[in-house]
């Protein structure tokens with residue numbers, strides 16, 4: 001069950017804004033890879049011990065449940081509407097001479113990189129509330145990224161926020177934004193990249209309400225079951241597992257949860273369930289346009305073409321499609 005009819009490769013979305021046709025490969029209809037499953041496109045709003053309640057009022061019974069609602073993505077339900085959204089974001093970028101990006105986490109930095117590389121003539125300003133970019137990585141990665149953005153003429157303002165409620169409009173369509181430090185920024189448009197909230201608010205009135213930690217994440221045990229629940233698993237960004245929130249780790253969790261589900265469904269011994277080995281890895285790659293990237297790896301942090309070769313050309317879209325066994329026509 002998913003509230004959208006398609007799977008979207010999250011780290012490919014910023015490329016889709018500068019090249020909307022790219023999104024045609026990174027937005028994948030669920031029915032094209034879930035060929036032998038029943039798919040329900042709807043919003044889950046409540047859980048009982050044996051049913052999930054959907055927003056349109058229907059209930060779906062379950063014996064076992066896996067919750068993987070990750071982050072709240074307020075995007076259209078249909079693939080065609082999402083593709084149109086990419087088209088209009090692209091037109092907004094093309095029509096602007098100056099662009100303000102609010103937020104210096106992975107989304108803001110990757111968007112700045114995409115625009116700076118594809119549209120080098122545009123004036124880009126990036127405002128970030130933290131004192132360094134990409135705070136989920138170490139200071140070396142932040143510094144290298146800052147230098148890279150500056151070398152592409154992106155103006156970066158750290159330790160400031162922008163009040164988007166108070167924006168002045170000029171007659172030519174340009175806007176005047178004010179930061180918390182009292183600085184003003186002229187830009188034709190802005191993109192808000194301050195990160196999506198966890199999609200766990202729907203759980204707050206459910207039987208799992210006391211299984212949420214103070215950050216709204218589901219507390220799981222070593223077998224990835226929600227603590228104290230025999231038949232409910234949780235995986236991915238929604239969990240309280242103390243490791244980086246990355247898609248490659250969510251996939252590792254998915255395979256452990258799948259093994260444990262198979263065992264339980266076959267009536268196997270619970271004590272034989274697989275334990276999830278938490279990753280201590282802080283490896284992550286943030287793309288910077290089509291060729292470069294900044295990579296934090298086990299022994300080193302590097303920026304430029306070499307990490308770019310790993311991620312930036314295709315943003316793992318080909319790899320993901322191959323894993324989902326999709327042919328090149330979908």
Ligand SMILES: Cc1cc2nc3c(=O)[nH]c(=O)nc-3n(C[C@H](O)[C@H](O)[C@H](O)COP(=O)(O)OP(=O)(O)OC[C@H]3O[C@@H](n4cnc5c(N)ncnc54)[C@H](O)[C@@H]3O)c2cc1C
Nearest residue numbers: 003010011043044069070071107199236237245246247248
């Ligand atoms: C800019 C950026 C770059 C990244 N780059 C990388 C990278 O290079 N490598 C990497 O491994 N990770 C990367 N990540 C992290 C990665 O995207 C996440 O860790 C991963 O998407 C988590 O997957 P998930 O399935 O837990 O949650 P999500 O991807 O957030 O998916 C949750 C799904 O649940 C659906 N949903 C939510 N609530 C409901 C509901 N109530 N009912 C029905 N459906 C619901 C949503 O529509 C969504 O489809 C990046 C993240 C960002 C923002």
